[in-house]
Amino acid sequence: MTTTTDTPRPGRDAARRRDLLVRIGFIVPAVLYMLAFFGFPILKNIVMSFQAYDFATFFNGSAPFIGLENYAATLSDPIFLRALRNTGLFTVGSILGQFVLGMGLALYFRKRFPLSGFLRSLLLLPWLLPMIVSAAVWRWILEQDNGVLNRFLENVGLISEPIPWLVSSDTALIAVIGVYIWLGIPFNVVLLYSGLQSIPEELYEAGALDGATGWKAFRHITLPMLRPVVSVVLLLGVIYTLKVLDLIIGLTGGGPANATQTLATRSYEMSFVEFDFGQGAALSNILIVIALAFAIVYLRANARAAKKG
Amino acid sequence: MALGGCGQGSRGTGTQEIRIVDYYNTPADDVAIEGTFESCAADLGLTFSRERVPGDQLVAKVLQMGSSRTMPDLLMLDNPNVQQVAASGALAPLEPHGITTDGFTPAVADLGMHQGTLYGIAPTVNTIALFYDIAALDEVGLEPPRTWDELRSAAAELTTSDRYGIAFSAIASYEGTFQFMPFMWSNGGDETDLRGDGVLGASQLWADLVRDGVASRSVVNWGQGDAIDQFKAGNAAMVVNGPWNIAGLRADTPDLDWGVATLPVPSTGDASIAPLGGEVWTVPITGDEEKQARAAELLKAFVAPEHQLFMGQERSTIPGHAATAERFAAENPDLGTFVEQVSTARARTAQLGPDWPTTAKAIYTANQRVLVDGADPAEAFDEAARTVS
Numbered sequence: 078m079t080t081t082t083d084t085p086r087p088g089r090d091a092a093r094r095r096d097l098l099v100r101i102g103f104i105v106p107a108v109l110y111m112l113a114f115f116g117f118p119i120l121k122n123i124v125m126s127f128q129a130y131d132f133a134t135f136f137n138g139s140a141p142f143i144g145l146e147n148y149a150a151t152l153s154d155p156i157f158l159r160a161l162r163n164t165g166l167f168t169v170g171s172i173l174g175q176f177v178l179g180m181g182l183a184l185y186f187r188k189r190f191p192l193s194g195f196l197r198s199l200l201l202l203p204w205l206l207p208m209i210v211s212a213a214v215w216r217w218i219l220e221q222d223n224g225v226l227n228r229f230l231e232n233v234g235l236i237s238e239p240i241p242w243l244v245s246s247d248t249a250l251i252a253v254i255g256v257y258i259w260l261g262i263p264f265n266v267v268l269l270y271s272g273l274q275s276i277p278e279e280l281y282e283a284g285a286l287d288g289a290t291g292w293k294a295f296r297h298i299t300l301p302m303l304r305p306v307v308s309v310v311l312l313l314g315v316i317y318t319l320k321v322l323d324l325i326i327g328l329t330g331g332g333p334a335n336a337t338q339t340l341a342t343r344s345y346e347m348s349f350v351e352f353d354f355g356q357g358a359a360l361s362n363i364l365i366v367i368a369l370a371f372a373i374v375y376l377r378a379n380a381r382a383a384k385k386g
Numbered sequence: 387m388a389l390g391g392c393g394q395g396s397r398g399t400g401t402q403e404i405r406i407v408d409y410y411n412t413p414a415d416d417v418a419i420e421g422t423f424e425s426c427a428a429d430l431g432l433t434f435s436r437e438r439v440p441g442d443q444l445v446a447k448v449l450q451m452g453s454s455r456t457m458p459d460l461l462m463l464d465n466p467n468v469q470q471v472a473a474s475g476a477l478a479p480l481e482p483h484g485i486t487t488d489g490f491t492p493a494v495a496d497l498g499m500h501q502g503t504l505y506g507i508a509p510t511v512n513t514i515a516l517f518y519d520i521a522a523l524d525e526v527g528l529e530p531p532r533t534w535d536e537l538r539s540a541a542a543e544l545t546t547s548d549r550y551g552i553a554f555s556a557i558a559s560y561e562g563t564f565q566f567m568p569f570m571w572s573n574g575g576d577e578t579d580l581r582g583d584g585v586l587g588a589s590q591l592w593a594d595l596v597r598d599g600v601a602s603r604s605v606v607n608w609g610q611g612d613a614i615d616q617f618k619a620g621n622a623a624m625v626v627n628g629p630w631n632i633a634g635l636r637a638d639t640p641d642l643d644w645g646v647a648t649l650p651v652p653s654t655g656d657a658s659i660a661p662l663g664g665e666v667w668t669v670p671i672t673g674d675e676e677k678q679a680r681a682a683e684l685l686k687a688f689v690a691p692e693h694q695l696f697m698g699q700e701r702s703t704i705p706g707h708a709a710t711a712e713r714f715a716a717e718n719p720d721l722g723t724f725v726e727q728v729s730t731a732r733a734r735t736a737q738l739g740p741d742w743p744t745t746a747k748a749i750y751t752a753n754q755r756v757l758v759d760g761a762d763p764a765e766a767f768d769e770a771a772r773t774v775s
Contacts, residue, residue, distance in 0.1 A: 330558055331558065
């Protein structure tokens with residue numbers, strides 16, 4: 078009938094508007110959440126980095142704008158370059174170690190053997206411990222004179238003099254990287270292992286027929302199939318590692334003599350030890366930009382892969 | 387709580403209660419502080435509530451309370467922070483409320499001063515001295531060292547394959563600077579001249595002790611608590627530390643026979659000058675002047691000599707009132723050395739005031755460079771002097 082198809086326009090508009098409202102209604106909570114918990118802090122951090130925001134600011138509320146002074150002071154800080162270099166070494170070293178060991182273990186646990194499930198769950202242990210507890214225990218282990226590690230190495234005859242793990246500029250960063258590798262292995266194993274599980278067995282069977290076994294199978298089947306997981310693991314790894322604070326504070330406090338000072342620990346020190354929140358904010362903004370650069374690389378790589386696929 | 391009798395015209399319930407913030411979390415401290423406040427408040431007809439903050443978070447908490455206008459009525463601060471907080475205008479002068487430091491050891495009175503005005507008062511204080519293992523010293527037939535030369539040789543003699551001669555804290559934090567001060571000051575060094583010979587000589591002494599292997603290289607990663615633990619475990623025959631460890635030493639190592647001596651000086655006849663440690667009580671400006679006055683009244687009772695004596699005994703700290711400290715020394719011979727060391731001690735903020743924390747950081751950073759990287763003290767402290775100028 079013509080009368081039914083000829084619905085009056087205003088009714089349809091109202092329905093459409095209601096539809097739109099519902100849609101917005103679903104978005105609003107997320108937007109509010111993002112603004113309150115991400116937008117505001119980042120904005121505040123950016124504003125703070127242009128202010129003389131120090132101890133007295135908290136009491137009298139005065140934080141005059143000083144332009145780029147905080148950035149100039151941060152960049153000319155003698156510790157800045159050292160912290161930047163340490164951050165780079167710490168991130169590259171940790172990610173490399175975690176990824177290689179994590180991949181090895183994930184491949185190993187792919188084979189089923191008695192107690193493999195139990196062993197795999199034991200591997201999660203470092204993840205379950207609060208980081209500050211791990212740091213305290215590792216401080217004992219790495220203690221120069223009576224630490225377990227040095228005593229063990231001495232008893233098996235590998236070293237004759239105790240190694241000053243955490244108290245020498247030469248070894249402190251290496252020791253901290255080592256502990257962080259231990260800490261990051263569970264994360265890598267869990268993600269890589271689940272990635273491996275989703276590769277269909279038939280691919281390997283087909284590959285084996287064409288002569289792809291062992292290393293060749295890993296190179297031409299496992300790695301390409303694992304690519305999306307690998308990129309997530311590496312990107313998240315880099316971002317987590319760039320901002321590591323508690324472990325370093327717990328192990329060395331950024332010392333000795335700034336040997337393990339990173340951008341994150343230095344920014345914490347500026348804000349909460351020197352109470353120069355303006356400079357601390359400036360440095361943490363620099364850190365955010367570096368992390369953002371990695372996120373962009375990742376997103377672009379993903380977009381390119383999607384286009385190809 | 388709502389029964390608070392006096393001030394009828396108050397705004398709502400609970401406002402009569404004096405709010406107190408401090409960091410006394412260990413049982414011995416907590417009981418002594420709580421008990422003293424209870425008896426003072428009862429005498430004055432006041433009520434109070436105490437909030438205990440973890441020690442390392444107090445300053446952050448104070449900043450937070452300052453910005454949200456929720457400062458307590460009585461606030462305890464670690465003494466090096468007092469001037470910083472006072473300079474920001476958050477504290478009320480105490481003298482208008484009738485609180486004075488008359489009869490106090492002058493350096494103790496200095497702890498709460500900022501630009502000639504009294505903002506805080508310390509009922510009891512502490513400092514550091516040299517703890518030694520009596521049996522270990524007897525074994526090598528030595529007396530506790532009094533000069534740096536004696537310290538060097540005693541530390542060397544006491545060092546064995548599984549024990550260091552001496553332990554101290556040179557950690558990259560204010561504790562590391564705190565422990566450096568007695569060596570620096572006794573050697574004529576001054577915090578306003580970091581390039582001076584007195585400062586460099588003290589740093590060299592630390593460097594020598596570590597280089598000669600009579601102190602562990604780990605000193606750069608030890609807090610004062612770690613240092614005393616090394617002493618308790620028998621890994622060090624002497625340790626630089628404070629009286630707050632005495633209760634722990636008695637409880638954890640009842641068999642260890644230890645003694646305390648004043649810290650060694652460069653040469654015989656020099657004065658042993660240690661830094662004052664301890665907490666200072668202040669009255670923050672809350673806007674409610676009537677309540678500030680009541681808080682000050684409570685504080686005045688709290689710091690009375692007889693309470694200083696009680697808190698000193700309970701917490702192994704030294705009364706700030708000079709005559710009370712003498713009486714305390716007579717009653718507590720174990721703490722006699724510390725009383726003596728306090729009588730010549732100095733306040734860290736006396737000269738630099740609110741700028742002290744920056745200099746303190748420059749000092750521990752320079753010492754870390756000397757002890758870890760083997761830098762020459764002259765070079766390390768030259769850089770330190772540049773960061774504070």
